[in-house]
Amino acid sequence: MKPLTLLEHVGCLKTQMGACFVGSRAVFRGHDLHAELKDMEWVELFVFGITGRRFSAAQLRMMQALWTYTSYPDARIWNNRVAALAGTARSTGNLGIAAALAISEATIYGRGIDIRAIEFFIRAKKQVEDGGNLTEIVASELKQKRSIAGYGRPIAAADERIKPIMALARSLGLADGDYVRLAFSIEEILSAGRWRQSMNCGGLAAALAADFGLSPQEYYLFSFPAFLAGMPPCYIEAQQKEEGSLFPLTCAHIRYEGVAKRRWKTAED
Template sequence: MSLPRKQKKEPADLAFWQERHGVICSRKGGWVVGEAVYSHGYSLLDELVGKASFFQVLILNVTGRLVERNVADWLENIFVCLSWPDARIWCNQIGSLGGTMRTSPVAAVCSGVLAADSPMYGAAPLLAASQFIADALLKKNNGMTVSEIVKLQQRRPGMPPNIVGYARPVATGDERIPAMKQVSKQLGYTPGEHLTLAFEIEEYLLEYFNESMNIGGYVAGFLSDQKFNPQEIYRMCSMVVNSGVHACYVESMDNPPESFFPLRCDDIDYQGPRPRQVPFP
């Protein structure tokens, strides 16, 4: 009896990895010592500093496109709009808790920003909201009605649809939208096809489910009209809550340690097992 020959192992194709080994290749830019710091075809220090706004450069670094100043100003106003110095809001309270425990401002603010990477609020819903409105517009252009688009988001007939960009966890309505509508008007914008559809959907939801658009839905619609894709919108708004977290951090940092909203033992409602003896293994 002869055993089958042991197959010779083929060497792996490592070309993909070898090409990248020991080298960083960038299409974004970088620093050429003694020459320039390049960003997407611009010299940062010669062409952008003093000429472009921070938000123009942020959008440039995210998307590779240097947009008109009014687009950047609009985005800056969204950051202003979400700069609530209210320590009850989850991400902001993390800033307060960092301050009261004497973390650095960077640690506290990064932690608060990270907390707002939540499907419930902050930057993350912008991804889903932008994907929804882009998809909804495709459906509308293919002949679907608003009612049919909404019905696709219902788990069961009659149940409120689950659409990111509509409804809020704490309040009904969204006072930030009128403020941003005013900004849009001042900057010379009129609603494009995404935002127009977003309002049509809101009208339907208000009539049948008493639910209205939230700021995420408005931002998604507006920025989609400016030709940004969902990932770009999410990325450029990553830090959108940072200013409010800063405020809350600073206030608790400037007060005695652990004095921010201290809890007594009975503030926690323990509902676990009764006391029991630990068995030996």
């Protein structure tokens, strides 16, 4: 069976990523955080931490805007609702918002879509470069997975974020990247066909990230704070209002559809 390789790792962290030398300095991916990196914007440091690479000012501006444009302080939205419920239940803001971010890693929106969307774009572009036909690639993906991440939307047809994202991308000279053009070509195919789906913000954001050179995992980690700015307002308002007053439900709001009332019998041998 396997050798005991874990013994090599006991007691000591060997790392390329960084260290805190308490009382003297902190190293972040090889660089002194308070000297070499001290002028970095937070988003720049965050993306540098994920990728180890530097990005242009225009790209960083766009990345930050992707988070700005997806932060809605609407406490009905499932992830935000968690932050707000923490407020109404008088839990801590940190717990509520951390849980809301964890909830944002969903299958039909958020991180689950993000990673699938960028992975498909990268794969589709390669297939097209290898001589594939985009319509056939899209049809095959739909046949296999029944949906294409980044197209269609669970609760609405159109996505109000596309217009402002594209306006900013154009002003920054980032609107004509290979992946953004591919994303719109896929939208044309999907809207013309029987599928009738348009691109959503998740699709466009993933295409921009792919144009910036992010890998699926890098983009997945980058997207983590995407909804964050909308969450504290939901927590704050719920916490300021009367406790328990957010989305109260009476007993009659439970619609029971299960087994009829019955008597319990203790299980015997």
